Amino acid sequence: MEQAGASSCSVVTKRVVLLATVCVNIEAPSGKLLTVRALMDTASDSSFVSEWVVQTLQLRKTIVNVPVTGVHGCETGVSTSAVNLRILSSFDPRFELKVQALVLRKLTSLIPSNYVQREHWPHLTDITLADPDFAIPSKIDLILGADVCGPLFLDGFRQGPAGSPNARLTPFGWVLLGPVECSSEDCLVKNSVTLMHIEAYNNLTAEMQRFWEVEEVPSESPMSEEDTRCENHFKETHTRNSDGRYVVLKLIGGLRLEKVPAVFAWTDSKVTLSWIRGHASKWKPFVAHRVSEIQSALPMVSWRYVCTAHNPADAATRGIDPDELIRHPLWWNGPHWLAKEETAWSREPTVSDGSENVELKGAEKLTCHVAQANKDRARLGHITAEERAAALDCLIKCSQSRYFGLEFDCFKSSKPLPKSSPLLPLQPFLDEKGIIRVGGRLKNAVLSYDERHPIIIAKQCHLALLLARHAHAATLHGGQQLTRCHLAQKFISRRGRCLKLFSDNATNFRGADRELRSLFKAASSFYEKASGDLSTCGTDWIFNPPYAPHFGGLWEAGVKSVKHHLRRVIGDQKMTFEEM
Known part of the structure; x- marks a missing residue:
């Protein structure tokens, strides 16, 4: 990948600086010619073309990733595509130039x-201007960089x-x-002087640096509350003299405590609120590092919970039109209760750190009820992924029959759908399960x-809201x-989610000794619980028949192949957890 940088400056001057601009013809694959204005820039080692030219000529793009940076390395944009250009000249019909441009x-x-x-400049009277x-x-x-424009400056x-x-001769005419x-006094203005400077280098190092910065472990681990109190007490009550000995300076007199205004911060995530209210040392590294940064940046802040409906920041995260933002009282004034006394604020809900199991709610609870009602009484145990899917199909058909009864x-x-049907643009059809889907x-x-x-689910249906x-x-x-991505993974078959999980049957351990039997007996409850959790995600855990190890021949062959290559590559080397 390449990286581009653009630098600019502003000056106050009583003159105008002319840059080397030319008019060129760019040929499309169809043979159509488009005349554009180009800048010959010897300070750029890459060429650039505007998106308008690419769309007009319907040029074929190649995917790239080139950040464009400005003064002090500030990123001003990213080029995500490149095209090949064939440039012709009206001044010299024999001239042709092929350029790859970002x-x-x-x-x-x-x-x-x-x-x-x-004005009348005598030295320019008998020449043909390129622009x-x-x-x-x-x-x-179009910007012609130094990769192509250097040889274009001829001897004239x-x-x-x-x-x-001054005038220089080029294949496009004199620039x-x-x-x-x-x-004129009108020229005394603040002129923007732009200097294009493009550098190409391997951007892999910068991308890797950004990745490691996210996961970077702080130089100091967050201290517990007791450690913090001990350190502060030591700093306040101990000093070190010139001999290197520690001296304990008894506090004389009283302290005058001034009332400090309370500062509150709000979040609409109960899990995040639980993380921030707890000490950073309680959480796993990824959460602990970020909680430590927040607590260090805002040490005297009291964190509170605000529901999403009363959160002004929700408008920014969801997106809002400017005309609607002007008339958005929540954005400009905050929730109405914020102007009242603290005692009148809404009660704090019970927060969770996300470590315990969350009770089924909404669509999941409704699906489980339908699945339990349709469950075969002869089959006991948890609801399988297949039963959940069938229950969800039942709910969808009920919703569609109510809101799309005419289409059904x-x-x-x-019969064809009536012209007044809102589903007509979607070209819907009925699948083998009796569910309406999008055609096209x-x-x-x-x-x-x-x-x-x-x-297809009607937006006014409560099922859509629950989902x-x-x-x-x-x-x-x-x-x-x-x-949106989670909904797509839930209702659209995509790679990444395991549909069926196969493993050996429990009876394979019947010949094991007492310790193994006790271990497996304890694990059986785990299998039952894990199987239920997996079915919630749409995954079926399937056990092979007893005394049938050949049923796992496919993955056993894969394990054998992996072990063979690992031995050849790793040998006797002991690998760390990160290396594995």
């Missing part, structure tokens, strides 16, 4: 920065008197360069069935993107 939405500001008064409109501020859609050169531009004196009747009678051109895509034909709430809670109050 794509950006906008390249520079208007060039030149101000209108230039065209006839050099004096008019216009946009730049004309230098004029002070206050007039004008240099400062132009301006006698049309499907059953093989994706039926020929190389995707799974559920991805090509998602299930969204369940996904929101399961992602620990994640944002729109995370909740």
